[in-house]
Amino acid sequence: MAILNSNSQYIRAVRLKHEGIPHGIFPFTLPFVRNLHELELHPNITYVIGENGMGKSTLLEGIAIAYGFNPEGGTLNFNFSSFNSHSKLDEHIRLVKGTERARDHFFFRAETFYNVATNIEELDQQPAYGPRIIDSFGGVSLHEQSHGESFFAVFRERFRGNGLYILDEPKAALSPFRQIALLARINELVTEGSQFIISTHSPIIMAHPLSKIIQITKDGIDETKLEETEHYSIMKQFFDDRDRLLYHLFQNE
Numbered sequence: 001m002a003i004l005n006s007n008s009q010y011i012r013a014v015r016l017k018h019e020g021i022p023h024g025i026f027p028f029t030l031p032f033v034r035n036l037h038e039l040e041l042h043p044n045i046t047y048v049i050g051e052n053g054m055g056k057s058t059l060l061e062g063i064a065i066a067y068g069f070n071p072e073g074g075t076l077n078f079n080f081s082s083f084n085s086h087s088k089l090d091e092h093i094r095l096v097k098g099t100e101r102a103r104d105h106f107f108f109r110a111e112t113f114y115n116v117a118t119n120i121e122e123l124d125q126q127p128a129y130g131p132r133i134i135d136s137f138g139g140v141s142l143h144e145q146s147h148g149e150s151f152f153a154v155f156r157e158r159f160r161g162n163g164l165y166i167l168d169e170p171k172a173a174l175s176p177f178r179q180i181a182l183l184a185r186i187n188e189l190v191t192e193g194s195q196f197i198i199s200t201h202s203p204i205i206m207a208h209p210l211s212k213i214i215q216i217t218k219d220g221i222d223e224t225k226l227e228e229t230e231h232y233s234i235m236k237q238f239f240d241d242r243d244r245l246l247y248h249l250f251q252n253e
Helices: 056-067 110-124 133-137 147-158 176-191 230-240 242-251
Strands: 011-016 038-040 045-050 093-097 104-109 163-168 195-199 211-217 220-224
Touching: 011 056, 045 056, 056 093, 056 104, 056 163, 056 195, 104 110, 104 147, 110 133, 110 147, 133 147, 147 176, 176 195, 230 242
Parallel strands: 045 195, 045 211, 104 163, 163 195
Antiparallel strands: 011 038, 011 093, 211 220
């Protein structure tokens, strides 16, 4: 399959169903939820960015669960629960799907990845007639690798192309070099007909040109460019004039 376009992408948009929304409880108190009507997704990569607490993970979680993923992550076949803490946003959104159907699927959540790795271990200990699940992740226990190595094993080994991949904070355990490597891997998968929805704070990961950046703020949700993001400007300011920034930062303590 070639690179997806607006007609063939797997999820075209996310619509909020305003009827019956409960008021005064999370996540419906978040500004972006109150202002959300329809969010159009990019055929290749949609980045969701914003400060902590704005609702990035909540949005990705809602999209993933509405699509059929387990709240804690994994493929569409994963069905386990360590602690039921997901919001009810998925019950109030509708996914507008494209003409094509993904052949591969994965919901990656940095904060619950340990639980996914543990579930793989538990399933592989049970009698089975087919190959071990861990074999599709490179064959090495995810618990026997460093955090960053186990993350990258998923991206490198488990992602097969022609897929829908929802990644929540994939940079959490990745060095800058690994973030660049992840960007290259994302590009490979995009050329193989994949669509990504990614929440991140990393200007490196959000640098792919075939993408749109959605920013969530206290005022709602809108589209922006990499160079206009606070993530980019702070990093650029730091490295362009580090001494001056540190001087003013430490003077304010």
